[in-house]
Amino acid sequence: AQSVSQHNHHVILSEAASLELGCNYSYGGTVNLFWYVQYPGQHLQLLLKYFSGDPLVKGIKGFEAEFIKSKFSFNLRKPSVQWSDTAEYFCAVNVPLNTNAGKSTFGDGTTLTVKP
Amino acid sequence: EAQVTQNPRYLITVTGKKLTVTCSQNMNHEYMSWYRQDPGLGLRQIYYSMNVEVTDKGDVPEGYKVSRKEKRNFPLILESPSPNQTSLYFCASSNHTGPGTTGELFFGEGSRLTVL
Numbered sequence: 001a002q003s004v005s006q007h008n009h010h011v012i013l014s015e016a017a018s019l020e021l022g023c024n025y026s027y028g029g030t031v032n033l034f035w036y037v038q039y040p041g042q043h044l045q046l047l048l049k050y051f052s053g054d055p056l057v058k059g060i061k062g063f064e065a066e067f068i069k070s071k072f073s074f075n076l077r078k079p080s081v082q083w084s085d086t087a088e089y090f091c092a093v094n095v096p097l098n099t100n101a102g103k104s105t106f107g108d109g110t111t112l113t114v115k116p
Numbered sequence: 117e118a119q120v121t122q123n124p125r126y127l128i129t130v131t132g133k134k135l136t137v138t139c140s141q142n143m144n145h146e147y148m149s150w151y152r153q154d155p156g157l158g159l160r161q162i163y164y165s166m167n168v169e170v171t172d173k174g175d176v177p178e179g180y181k182v183s184r185k186e187k188r189n190f191p192l193i194l195e196s197p198s199p200n201q202t203s204l205y206f207c208a209s210s211n212h213t214g215p216g217t218t219g220e221l222f223f224g225e226g227s228r229l230t231v232l
């Protein structure tokens with residue numbers, strides 16, 4: 001079964017700092033990869049996704065992520081964070097040919113706090 | 117507007133009193149799933165459904181039941197709630213039920229349940 005590991009549980013940054021959140025997964029085959037964001041008091045929503053093609057994917061609000069297959073990684077980046085990026089971020093992996101084809105396995109989440 | 121709707125959003129109940137959390141989606145998605153979110157544990161899948169009348173256990177199914185009589189609805193049933201089921205619950209749906217699709221999850225707003 002697949003698993004997801006997020007390296008940082010809590011990250012604190014000042015506005016305009018650069019962000020990189022680590023995500024590694026364990027699965028030897030083809031995967032779909034996702035980052036979801038959960039703003040305080042809200043539900044999860046998709047930030048960006050990768051399923052094929054260019055390994056550098058761009059999402060909403062200036063976020064991007066790079067899929068490095070050899071490292072089983074899908075790190076999230078943003079060059080300059082804003083106070084409004086304060087949220088919890090979840091990395092998720094989905095195995096498209098699995099019998100539970102819709103199952104996304106989530107990491108434990110990283111709480112990002114951006115200080116104004 | 118495409119959405120996943122959960123009710124109730126907040127509920128305080130007592131041990132042993134049966135309750136149902138409803139979930140409805142208007143996107144004609146085949147796949148639906150329930151997750152619970154607990155601090156430090158991320159999101160864990162409770163049950164999922166690949167289609168009408170097809171349901172299966174996720175990672176933490178104990179104490180829960182589900183049904184899928186119609187495509188749009190996927191209620192979560194707690195027959196005899198216990199305090200360890202105090203949690204934030206999310207329903208999600210996806211059009212991913214086979215190879216070649218992306219498996220992006222659309223989440224409801226969440227239902228915060230407290231069992232005394």
